[in-house]
Amino acid sequence: MSRGLLIVLSGPSGVGKGTVCNALRGKINNLVYSVSATTRIPRLGEEDEVNYFFKTRDQFENMIENEQLLEYAEYVGNYYGTPRDFVEKTLQSGKDIILEIEVQGALKVKEKFPEGVFIFLLPPSLDELEDRIKGRGTENQATIDHRLAVALDEIDLVEHYHYAVVNDQIDEACKRIESIMIAEHCKVRSSGN
Ligand code: 5GP
Numbered sequence: 114m115s116r117g118l119l120i121v122l123s124g125p126s127g128v129g130k131g132t133v134c135n136a137l138r139g140k141i142n143n144l145v146y147s148v149s150a151t152t153r154i155p156r157l158g159e160e161d162e163v164n165y166f167f168k169t170r171d172q173f174e175n176m177i178e179n180e181q182l183l184e185y186a187e188y189v190g191n192y193y194g195t196p197r198d199f200v201e202k203t204l205q206s207g208k209d210i211i212l213e214i215e216v217q218g219a220l221k222v223k224e225k226f227p228e229g230v231f232i233f234l235l236p237p238s239l240d241e242l243e244d245r246i247k248g249r250g251t252e253n254q255a256t257i258d259h260r261l262a263v264a265l266d267e268i269d270l271v272e273h274y275h276y277a278v279v280n281d282q283i284d285e286a287c288k289r290i291e292s293i294m295i296a297e298h299c300k301v302r303s304s305g306n
Pocket residue numbers: 123124125126130149150153184185186188193194195196213214215216217218219
């Protein structure tokens with residue numbers, strides 16, 4: 114049985130990665146979603162083990178020490194990381210898995226899985242991105258400013274990705290990602306390529 118595809122979806126805070134992932138859930142059957150661990154406090158409506166595994170810093174640092182994470186990064190004052198076992202088992206079972214993670218972590222995954230498919234989600238414009246971060250209404254001004262500054266640095270790293278998808282309309286962005294997956298499944302992967 115062939116291994117599944119490892120898909121990494123990154124993009125600046127507020128670009129709509131979560132919304133796009135949720136929309137993809139309804140459209141693509143065999144796609145598994147990796148649930149990350151974080152030390153961030155849950156936002157209203159977020160559930161432990163569904164949106165994230167919410168951890169204390171001590172618990173997270175234990176996971177790092179025990180090599181339970183495929184990658185991790187510190188982002189705007191909190192740790193975020195991908196549980197390793199789940200990703201490896203899913204790929205071995207032949208299913209595709211999508212990781213919705215920020216760029217530092219994505220680059221670490223690329224070192225370990227160069228055969229992965231790396232997709233960067235872009236906002237239609239920077240003004241739109243700022244409006245989306247503010248519109249979420251869950252962060253204070255200092256955090257919004259910090260997230261925007263980080264977002265500008267993140268966008269510079271788009272060249273490390275295989276695909277850039279503009280999230281102008283959710284449905285359109287989803288169609289582009291579905292098309293990328295179809296193409297990647299058709300790709301000839303031989304040692305000579
Ligand atoms: P948020 O706090 O908005 O849920 O996430 C902040 C950032 O952390 C987002 O860019 C999100 O994609 C990223 N993130 C979520 N999970 C992980 C993870 O497991 N590893 C890394 N490196 N980044 C993550």
